[in-house]
Amino acid sequence: MIRLGLTSFNEHDTLTGKKRSTLYEYAGYLPFVEMDTAYYGIPRQESVTEWTKSVPDNFRFVMKVYSGISCQGEWQQYYQNEQEMVTAFLTSMQPMIESGKLYAFLVQFSGTFSCTKENVQxxxxxxxxxxxxxxxxxxxxxxxxxxxYLKQTLSFMKKNEFSLVIVDEPQIPTNPVPFFPFVTNEQFVLFRLHGRNAAGWMANDKDWRKKRTLYRYNVDEIADLSEAVEKIAGSAKEVGVIFNNNSGGDAAGNLLEMKAALGIEYDQLNPKQIDLF
Structure with a gap:
């Protein structure tokens, strides 16, 4: 199955027709979402329970792990040690795990996390x-x-049953990460599409969040990406695609274009509210 989704559920008016949508409303259109909430702070278990109750049985979540787990947060001021941090995160996520609605935990490392012995460990x-x-x-x-290192990287990912995220991002000269469609876990694959705005990707001013993923894929780019997704779908049980290019509100529109290109129709979604007039 190919699941198409967006980062967050509440900011995609091109999809739902509303400036701010609830998760319940979002799940009336798509069966897949990436939640980044826990990256900034581990949520209450009650909140996770509400998320799982808001979506149908066939819905799946990509949950980005807490920033301290991906070496990007100052976890020491909140937890005594790494194990306490991880235990707190997994305890929070238990309702989602038990519901069967977890697609994957996403561990997104920064550009400084290079291929070293320490980082492999x-x-x-x-x-x-x-x-x-x-x-x-x-x-x-x-x-x-x-x-x-590529051969060893792929072998290591397979050995540990990691799904190496297939990333589409700007090809900056100082640290290019290629678009590399390759399956390291046949159970599930995850594409994350960030856009190709190199200048915005490298922005480091106060408005960097508004620039980093400011990009709209054109028709030819969507066609090429759709072809790659379809090809990978022949080698994996589940394929998830997250559009993260939403600084300018382009993600939902691009998703709908890919959905049409792949001829996908979803059922088992939440019922949509019907306006009487």
Whole structure:
């Protein structure tokens, strides 16, 4: 099955026709979403329970892990040690795990997380922490894809049953991460499409969040990406595609274009509210 989804559920008026939508409303259009809430702070278990109750049985979540787990947050001020941090995160996520609606935990590393012995060992530690849970690993440092390391990178990902995220992002000269459609876990694959705005991707001013994913894929780019998704779908049980290019509100429109290109129609969605007039 190919699942198309968006990052967050509440800001896609092109999809729902509303400036701010609830998760229930979003789930009337798509069976898939990426939630980044826990990256900034581990949510209450009650909130996770409400998320799972708001969507139908066939709906799936990509949950980005807490920033401290992906080496990007100052977790020490909140937790005594790494194990306490991970336990807090997994305790929070139990309702989603038990509901069967978890597609994968997403561990998105920063561009400084390079291919080193120490970082390989840290990935092994993550696999130990998240034993038996589906893990999607997004690497934003091009060294993992360098010719001298690529074979070992793919072998390591397969051995640990990580799904190496297939990323489409700007090809900046200092640290290019290629679009590399390859299956490292046949159970599930995750595409994340960030757009191709190189200048915005490297922005470091106060408005960087408004620029980083400011991009709309054109017709030819959507066609090429759709072809790659369809090809990968022949080698994996589940394929998830997240459009993250929403700084300018373009993600939902591009998703609908890919949905049409792939001829996808979803059922088992939440009922949509019908206006009387």
């Amino acid at each position: 840290y990935l092994e530690k993550i696999r130990h922490w998240f034993a038996d849970y589906p893990l999607a690993i997004e690497l934003r440092n091009g060294s993992w894809y360098a010719e001298k």
